[in-house]
Amino acid sequence: MAAPYPRQRSNTWYLANWPYRLFMLRELSAVFLALYTVLLLLLVTKVHAGPAAFAGYVHTLQSPLLIAVHVVVMAFALLHSVTWFQAVPKGLPIRRGEEPVPPQLVIGANYVLLLAVTVIVVVIVRV
Amino acid sequence: MTNIPTAEQTVTLEIARYRPGVDQRPTLQRYDVPYREEWVVLDALNYLKDRVDGSLSYRWSCRMGICGSCGMMVNGTAKLTCAAFLRDYLPGPIRIEPLSNFPVERDLVIVLDDFMEKLTAIKPWIIRDAEQPIEQGEYRQTPAQLADFKQYSMCINCMLCYAACPVYQHEEQFLGPAVLALAQRYNHDSRDQGNADRYELIWSDEGIWDCTFVGECSTVCPKHVDPAGAIQQAKVESTIGWFRSFIAPFGRR
Numbered sequence: 167m168a169a170p171y172p173r174q175r176s177n178t179w180y181l182a183n184w185p186y187r188l189f190m191l192r193e194l195s196a197v198f199l200a201l202y203t204v205l206l207l208l209l210v211t212k213v214h215a216g217p218a219a220f221a222g223y224v225h226t227l228q229s230p231l232l233i234a235v236h237v238v239v240m241a242f243a244l245l246h247s248v249t250w251f252q253a254v255p256k257g258l259p260i261r262r263g264e265e266p267v268p269p270q271l272v273i274g275a276n277y278v279l280l281l282a283v284t285v286i287v288v289v290i291v292r293v
Numbered sequence: 294m295t296n297i298p299t300a301e302q303t304v305t306l307e308i309a310r311y312r313p314g315v316d317q318r319p320t321l322q323r324y325d326v327p328y329r330e331e332w333v334v335l336d337a338l339n340y341l342k343d344r345v346d347g348s349l350s351y352r353w354s355c356r357m358g359i360c361g362s363c364g365m366m367v368n369g370t371a372k373l374t375c376a377a378f379l380r381d382y383l384p385g386p387i388r389i390e391p392l393s394n395f396p397v398e399r400d401l402v403i404v405l406d407d408f409m410e411k412l413t414a415i416k417p418w419i420i421r422d423a424e425q426p427i428e429q430g431e432y433r434q435t436p437a438q439l440a441d442f443k444q445y446s447m448c449i450n451c452m453l454c455y456a457a458c459p460v461y462q463h464e465e466q467f468l469g470p471a472v473l474a475l476a477q478r479y480n481h482d483s484r485d486q487g488n489a490d491r492y493e494l495i496w497s498d499e500g501i502w503d504c505t506f507v508g509e510c511s512t513v514c515p516k517h518v519d520p521a522g523a524i525q526q527a528k529v530e531s532t533i534g535w536f537r538s539f540i541a542p543f544g545r546r
Binding site: 168169170171172173174175176179180182183185186189193253255256257258259261263264265266 | 311313314315316318319369370393394395396397398399404436437439440441459462463465505506507508509512519521522525526528529
């Protein structure tokens with residue numbers, strides 16, 4: 167019998183449609199978050215080195231290039247958070263008896279939690 | 294079907310044709326079919342096979358979203374062609390191709406051996422340590438216990454999720470969305486005691502941990518099985534099982 171046509175692989179599959187593109191951006195967001203962690207760790211070492219080093223670093227951060235980097239990182243951090251919260255009810259579905267708790271409620275609870283933690287952090291920083 | 298009048302609206306289909314042993318690769322062939330508001334893509338294919346080109350090959354059976362055999366790529370998206378209305382793809386042309394990520398047997402017919410082997414590998418049936426004696430009656434289940442797996446039992450093995458899964462496209466050994474959702478269907482069944490027989494395969498790299506959670510399997514699923522959710526839940530269970538193996542190395546999974 168003649169052979170079937172073999173299964174095909176595409177190296178550009180992620181360009182095929184928007185869900186795939188969004189998936190790749192979501193995965194890529196980890197790289198930008200890692201980059202931001204490096205900036206943050208540098209900040210900690212500068213704090214340790216003293217007020218002059220800290221002031222110098224803050225000045226460096228105000229360069230247009232690094233501000234642009236922060237804007238891009240912020241966009242990816244938001245994408246990361248939104249997609250992560252969207253995923254929560256998929257991985258941890260909650261049921262009350264036979265009825266599933268609406269996913270939107272689970273996602274909403276995560277945003278409320280994020281807001282609460284943010285408020286606590288802001289309060290601690292201010293005090 | 295009534296007689297088709299000649300002068301009327303038509304819609305163009307571009308259908309992938311592949312004759313094994315003759316064609317090097319699939320080619321698109323254009324056909325015009327009469328447009329009917331109530332026609333689905335499968336109706337158009339049946340019209341073509343009956344009246345225009347009897348050599349056109351494709352699978353179908355129930356034409357009502359139960360048998361799971363008429364899955365194809367419609368304009369690049371995995372669809373049951375019995376549920377893809379022509380009216381949703383106007384003005385056309387509508388591109389009909391065999392399901393992605395599978396070898397093509399002929400025209401729109403795919404080779405599904407790989408799926409069938411993986412399906413049996415996870416033992417999709419109720420496994421008991423020992424059958425309960427008949428006198429004790431049936432295995433009873435509360436509505437809440439039923440709700441724990443009912444969604445996964447809706448799978449019709451149509452393989453649309455495999456066609457939508459880029460992981461399966463690149464990692465042929467990946468068990469895939471439907472098989473892993475069916476594994477959950479049996480593992481979560483209160484009557485089943487078979488997780489000990491299944492977990493090694495399900496919790497392996499070819500199983501759930503190959504999944505990167507693209508999520509398109511759940512989007513294309515015509516029965517709302519949500520394989521992506523099933524796999525993420527199995528990942529949570531697998532992680533708990535991994536920790537438990539330290540606390541109780543000889544305990545039951």
